[in-house]
Amino acid sequence: KAGVTQTPRYLIKTRGQQVTLSCSPISGHRSVSWYQQTPGQGLQFLFEYFSETQRNKGNFPGRFSGRQFSNSRSEMNVSTLELGDSALYLCASSEDGAQLGTQYFGPGTRLTVL
Amino acid sequence: GEDVEQSLFLSVREGDSSVINCTYTDSSSTYLYWYKQEPGAGLQLLTYIFSNMDMKQDQRLTVLLNKKDKHLSLRIADTQTGDSAIYFCAESNAGNMLTFGGGTRLMVKP
Numbered sequence: 001k002a003g004v005t006q007t008p009r010y011l012i013k014t015r016g017q018q019v020t021l022s023c024s025p026i027s028g029h030r031s032v033s034w035y036q037q038t039p040g041q042g043l044q045f046l047f048e049y050f051s052e053t054q055r056n057k058g059n060f061p062g063r064f065s066g067r068q069f070s071n072s073r074s075e076m077n078v079s080t081l082e083l084g085d086s087a088l089y090l091c092a093s094s095e096d097g098a099q100l101g102t103q104y105f106g107p108g109t110r111l112t113v114l
Numbered sequence: 115g116e117d118v119e120q121s122l123f124l125s126v127r128e129g130d131s132s133v134i135n136c137t138y139t140d141s142s143s144t145y146l147y148w149y150k151q152e153p154g155a156g157l158q159l160l161t162y163i164f165s166n167m168d169m170k171q172d173q174r175l176t177v178l179l180n181k182k183d184k185h186l187s188l189r190i191a192d193t194q195t196g197d198s199a200i201y202f203c204a205e206s207n208a209g210n211m212l213t214f215g216g217g218t219r220l221m222v223k224p
Contacts, residue, residue, distance in 0.1 A: 031210050033211070044214075045213070048211060105158070108156050
């Protein structure tokens with residue numbers, strides 16, 4: 001099976017703009033989670049989607065949002081970008097909503113905000 | 115809230131064993147994980163252990179869990195230069211929300 005894919009891999013934006021990142025989970029996986037990785041804060045959970053519904057949400061401002069489509073692909077959106085939003089955004093998928101210990105991560109999208 | 119702590123750096127010689135340690139605070143943690151991250155890459159799931167287990171072995175990897183002390187360790191036998199990477203410990207107690215440690219950078223010297 002193909003792994004988790006994320007597009008684009010690299011992105012450069014300026015402050016105040018918005019950005020949309022995409023994640024395609026492993027075929028058959030219905031749960032998609034998003035994480036932000038920065039040198040200062042490390043890996044932090046953003047949100048999780050399962051069957052097109054947000055199931056869990058981390059402690060991020062409302063500028064961060066996401067959605068999941070019926071084919072389980074997910075997008076996350078960041079509006080009114082700030083310099084501190086520069087990070088590696090990682091997406092992970094797992095087979096279903098139960099905790100199976102098998103979350104698989106994509107390569108990430110590196111976002112740079114100038 | 116939950117907290118997961120790891121030492122920042124570990125250096126070993128090729129062929130030696132590496133032991134990476136992790137402590138966590140959430141006593142309701144159900145699953146504990148080890149992930150590996152190489153430069154420019156995402157996270158690779160190495161292994162995981164259920165909280166009702168003490169030990170799990172998978173080829174060169176051995177995970178030990180001391181639930182009383184909330185201490186998790188990853189032992190890599192016969193460490194190779196290809197094992198050089200950052201290793202993250204993570205825990206979860208519900209759903210797919212992972213709490214990660216800060217990562218341990220493993221350097222393997224030839």
